[in-house]
Amino acid sequence: MEKLxxxxxxxxxxxxxxxxxxFGFPGGAIIDVYDAMEKDGNIKHVLVRHEQGAAHAAxxxxxxxGKVGVCIATSGPxxxxxxxxxxxxxxxxIPIVVFTGQVxxxxxxxDAFQEVDIVGITRPCTKHNYLVKDVKKLPRILxxxxxxxxxGRPGPVLIDLPKDVQNQVAEFDYPDKIKLRxxxxxxxxxxxxxxxxxxxxxxxxxxxxxVGGGVIISNxxxxxxxxxxxxxxxxxxxxxxxxxxxxxxxxxxxxxxMHGTYCANMTxxxxxxxxAVGARFDDRVTGKIEAFAPNAKIIHIDIxxxxxxxxxxxxxxxxxxxxxxxxxxxxxxxxxxxxxxxxQERFQPWWDQIRAWAKRxxxxxxxxxxxxxxQYVIEKLYELTKGKAIITTEVxxxxxxxxxxxxxDEPRTLLTSGGLGTMGYGFPAAIGxxxxxxxxxVVDVAGDGSIQMxxxxxxxxxxxxxxxxxxxxxxxxxxxxxxxxxxxxxxxYAATEFTVTPDFVKLAExxxxxxxxxxxxxxVEETLKKGLEADGLTIMEFAIAREEGVFPMVPxxxxxxxxxxx
Amino acid sequence: xxxxxxxxxxxxxxxxxxxxxxxxGRGFNIESLCVAPTMDHTMSHLTLVTTGDEFIIEQIIKQLxxxxxxxxxxxxxxxxxxxxxxxxxxVRAEDETRAEVxxxxxxxxxxxxxxxxxxxxxxxxxxxxxxxxxxELLKPIGIKEITRTGTxxxxxxxxxx
Numbered sequence: 001m002e003k004l005x006x007x008x009x010x011x012x013x014x015x016x017x018x019x020x021x022x023f024g025f026p027g028g029a030i031i032d033v034y035d036a037m038e039k040d041g042n043i044k045h046v047l048v049r050h051e052q053g054a055a056h057a058a059x060x061x062x063x064x065x066g067k068v069g070v071c072i073a074t075s076g077p078x079x080x081x082x083x084x085x086x087x088x089x090x091x092x093x094i095p096i097v098v099f100t101g102q103v104x105x106x107x108x109x110x111d112a113f114q115e116v117d118i119v120g121i122t123r124p125c126t127k128h129n130y131l132v133k134d135v136k137k138l139p140r141i142l143x144x145x146x147x148x149x150x151x152g153r154p155g156p157v158l159i160d161l162p163k164d165v166q167n168q169v170a171e172f173d174y175p176d177k178i179k180l181r182x183x184x185x186x187x188x189x190x191x192x193x194x195x196x197x198x199x200x201x202x203x204x205x206x207x208x209x210x211v212g213g214g215v216i217i218s219n220x221x222x223x224x225x226x227x228x229x230x231x232x233x234x235x236x237x238x239x240x241x242x243x244x245x246x247x248x249x250x251x252x253x254x255x256x257x258m259h260g261t262y263c264a265n266m267t268x269x270x271x272x273x274x275x276a277v278g279a280r281f282d283d284r285v286t287g288k289i290e291a292f293a294p295n296a297k298i299i300h301i302d303i304x305x306x307x308x309x310x311x312x313x314x315x316x317x318x319x320x321x322x323x324x325x326x327x328x329x330x331x332x333x334x335x336x337x338x339x340x341x342x343x344q345e346r347f348q349p350w351w352d353q354i355r356a357w358a359k360r361x362x363x364x365x366x367x368x369x370x371x372x373x374x375q376y377v378i379e380k381l382y383e384l385t386k387g388k389a390i391i392t393t394e395v396x397x398x399x400x401x402x403x404x405x406x407x408x409d410e411p412r413t414l415l416t417s418g419g420l421g422t423m424g425y426g427f428p429a430a431i432g433x434x435x436x437x438x439x440x441x442v443v444d445v446a447g448d449g450s451i452q453m454x455x456x457x458x459x460x461x462x463x464x465x466x467x468x469x470x471x472x473x474x475x476x477x478x479x480x481x482x483x484x485x486x487x488x489x490x491x492x493y494a495a496t497e498f499t500v501t502p503d504f505v506k507l508a509e510x511x512x513x514x515x516x517x518x519x520x521x522x523x524v525e526e527t528l529k530k531g532l533e534a535d536g537l538t539i540m541e542f543a544i545a546r547e548e549g550v551f552p553m554v555p556x557x558x559x560x561x562x563x564x565x566x
Numbered sequence: 567x568x569x570x571x572x573x574x575x576x577x578x579x580x581x582x583x584x585x586x587x588x589x590x591g592r593g594f595n596i597e598s599l600c601v602a603p604t605m606d607h608t609m610s611h612l613t614l615v616t617t618g619d620e621f622i623i624e625q626i627i628k629q630l631x632x633x634x635x636x637x638x639x640x641x642x643x644x645x646x647x648x649x650x651x652x653x654x655x656x657v658r659a660e661d662e663t664r665a666e667v668x669x670x671x672x673x674x675x676x677x678x679x680x681x682x683x684x685x686x687x688x689x690x691x692x693x694x695x696x697x698x699x700x701x702e703l704l705k706p707i708g709i710k711e712i713t714r715t716g717t718x719x720x721x722x723x724x725x726x727x
Contacts, residue, residue, distance in 0.1 A: 120583070123587050127634070131579070181637060182576055183634045305632075309624060
């Protein structure tokens, strides 16, 4: 058997796991792994400007491809800087593997230079993590880490590598397959439960399919579409579920929840059967839990048993992979269910009601002469990209307007921090996605607040010659918080107004990128065209209506039927 | 409602901290916790007493199972089980109370494990209710110090006729 030092084991494992790019930032405690990577020469390394950017880029890469994203940082501050990125990936079930350097084992616990207990710090926001104290265990740990990250409900895994372990030599016995006695996620759903679900669907007169990010993670979008079309049921998606079902499909009601469509929330409130697939009844979706879908029976498909029965009582829990569960369910429906026309006829009155809701309050906004409305920018962006771009967003109003006004037809085309709501996520995530797909159009929709949280990655994008397009909706406010202050805090704008923002056009130019700006509605299309068509990294800045809000809106803690409308 | 969970967990560094971290992070309650290796030295057995309604207990069990290091979780209070806890109690024992403490030990089948001119240290084993009773009765005499192990428990073997 081949004997290798720990640092080289890491590089070998990356190759065997099919990792072609890693994102990172070096330092004293990880320098040896960097050296081994450099010598090997087969793995592309993207040098970021802040370790948070590395974690988000690995996450963006993972979301766009479905593969495991990898990032590397040094000990101490390097490691702590990745924490927000790790927590972001954890909340949205994104498979990433994070390598951190650590002080030599003899110094651990001594408050050594750049020492931090990163395994302790990340314990609650990783799916699993390791401090490697014995190089002999490293091959198994490397294999386990990738396996755990991508299997079951995916998530981030961190491996902390003390400097001496990186240089100790041991046999590199890398297992092809791995079986863990304590970790065996249930993938195959129970057939009996599928049959029970089918019975509920048969009885229902007013069903709704409620789709979350799990459908995208398990690549179940085709099966989902089959289910929806074979029973002619309406489909609504969470923020994380957007793209799992075509947004332009006639059965799509759009997003639900706090900033969901009136139609989706009303349908959810009045349904007699929720078919939840890969979603977790988050508080942003349910609103006031006591008033949530009072007449509904619930079928809940999820690979993570903890998601089931956590927030709402479920009638038919189905633990398993969404794709397999949907396949089985569709099969039962096709074999034993009614013909399509009969379902259609049965649900017609329900659809009449849904269409009436959709007509009463469609997604809309008020146009004002001379003022750029952010929704208009997103609409135009959708038109010009023909809905084909990979869109990343930051967090806040920019994110919600994108979710509302860009129609996502394909999975893995919206990359956004849903669970943790991390400002500064979108731009580095776009870098990760663009690394995976150099020829695709990748656009980060940002606000003037959140873009500044990881603006330093402009240099990374320039260095890698990545043609990421950044749309900045600039209202010189932290808009979402300002909106809450306007609505619920009597317009006391505490710490939400920016009196200084950089000149984003000049900023782009300072990094060697191109910048464009629009201040009037009739400049929007032209600016977008210029920015999207120009080579390389560009910023398109739009001076938008300063106090525009995101509507509909369900105030926090209210029932989802109590929406504030435009 | 009180539940006694029996948890088999990989004997790995950090495993216990994952479990206690889960309880504090998700706002669950730990009443007592007892950990020791099993016959298989790669596994530890953990007895955990917690409280909560059926939904909370369901979540606790599921969340424990979700931890990579956790092999098995059983809510043994769902069926028949035996539980034991041990306490060492250092109790004031001077002149007139010395005999009284010994009498109490006799009644509750406790053992005196250390003697000094002014104290007895007694060892008491039993279900939590027994410990409670002993402690209550010794309190007026004067407990100087007390340490308890926390509950350990085991399912009863099914008896057939």
